[in-house]
Amino acid sequence: MKNETTETSTSGCGSLILEMGALSRLTGDPKYESASLRALRKLWSMRSSLNLLGTTLDVETGEWIEHSSGIGAGVDSFYEYLFKAHILFGKEDFWRMFHSAYLAVQKYFRHGPWSWGRLGMGALSFRYHEADMRTGKATYWQLTSLQAFWPGLQANPWYIEVGEAIVDSLDLYTKVEGGFASIRDVTTMQTEDHQHSFFLAETCKYLYLLFDDSFLKEKPKRASAMSLQVCPALSLNSRHGEQLVESACHIPDARNDHKCFSDE
Helix, strand or coil: CCCCCCEEEHHHHHCCHHHHHHHHHHHCCCHHHHHHHHHHHHHHHCCCCCCCCCCEEECCCCCEEECEECCCCCCHHHHHHHHHHHHHHCCHHHHHHHHHHHHHHHHHCEECCCCCCCCCCCCCCCEECEEECCCCCEEECCCCHHHHHHHHHHCCCHHHHHHHHHHHHHHHHHEECCEECEEEECCCCEEECCCCHHHHHHHHHHHHHHHCCCCCCCCCCCCCCHHHHCCCEEEEECCCCCEEEEECCCCEECCCCCCCCCCC
8 A cells, every 4th residue: 555664573474374374264264374375384484594583674674674683573473373373273394483583582582591480480680682683692681561471371370370470550540430441650559541452462461371272172281381391301310319301492391201303
């Protein structure tokens, strides 16, 4: 369209498969899933030799605009929807893409060793920064709120406690007669007369799924506790004399039967 930008984000063109795939199944028309698959596969073909993707690209030229890559704004839902598409549709293609991208994230974005803390193994002891998709060198070191979804892939029970605290805080500070208000200032809890669309589309949905995943009638082997099966395990000795296991992508685990595809 006239005067419309040709720039889009990795999330924008790589996060359509879940809804469009479901729409094709509901309507019996494969065109929606087919179009979203073409976009996803084209995007994946543009990854660097490090299996990293940039943040924004030009949809007409097919060239990357922002080469800085991360797991935050502009990219987060690309990883999220690949994994969800594997769970919903059961296609190995989605898992293979996610697995390769996941290993690249752990290798180039993760900073800092795992450590023991009062909240359990590895809790709050690591950080993720952004890096150049071409070289893997760090570009931005700030931690943003949209990066917070990644540690949840650990399937750590600690996140259930966090979820409970979030629900309690939402009810206490944001619930109003017409819905749930936005918070203008978290230091004063002053509210705004506004409710974001993502509150219903994402916040409420993910909080619900955090406590109830019974909708997964037949869970794929990698659907639950995904991080327990991402990479081959390595034996470690803890300071308490216990035998621990840490995967090749640095995910601690209590099991030694990790199974995964080799990194492509």
